Amino acid sequence: MNDFEMFLDEVFQEVPVLEGSLDEDGFEGLYRDGRIYIEKNLDTMKKKELLVEEYCHHKTSVGDIINYADFESRKQESAARRMALEKLVPLDRLIECAFSGSIGKYECAEFLDVTPETLEAAIKHYSSTIGQVYLHNGCILRFNEYSVTVLNTGLH
Incomplete structure (x- = not known):
């Protein structure tokens, strides 16, 4: 079992993870409506990194934070990213x-x-x-x- 599959097993206990084609403005991963979406055409290392970051959004973010011009969105994005970095490395x-x-x-x-x-x-x-x-x-x-x-x- 590779790292991506191990993280997927861990995360899936708490939140559904769906792999598919993301046609949303070039996003490779999203956390929305209590689900994690990952672009299916990525290598497993990139999928793992996205999965961990989107899971950290599940743990830390509130509301729609896609508008990065908004200070609160940037703040929540940064918090999830820091948590993901600590989990990945x-x-x-x-x-x-x-x-x-x-x-x-x-x-x-x-x-x-x-x-x-x-x-x-x-x-x-x-x-x-x-x-x-x-x-x-x-x-x-x-x-x-x-x-x-x-x-x-x-x-x-």
Whole structure:
């Protein structure tokens, strides 16, 4: 079972997920009327990322937030995106990535099974919310542009 299927099983316990053709102004994923809609013609990594983000909208958003010109819509979009990044790229997995010897954006993204853009967004999110250096589960993490370094490698 791949990551997408595992997330799908988890999410489907709470909210229906429908895969199909989305003809709505180029959207690849939507949360609407208590359902998650995912474009069926995407690769499984992209579907997984969209599924997690739309599930986070289910958990955090209220009302129709498609109008990004509206401040409240942007605020709710941002909250769901941050939650999705933390679910897709948790700190423990970043530590595993660092210990695996993966370096660089593409190698780390492949290890974590996310797109390079999602990895970059997660690193920026963590850097801006918890700082460039952070203690997590006994590991001192330093966030780089596209990866994380564990500074106290002898402790793990």
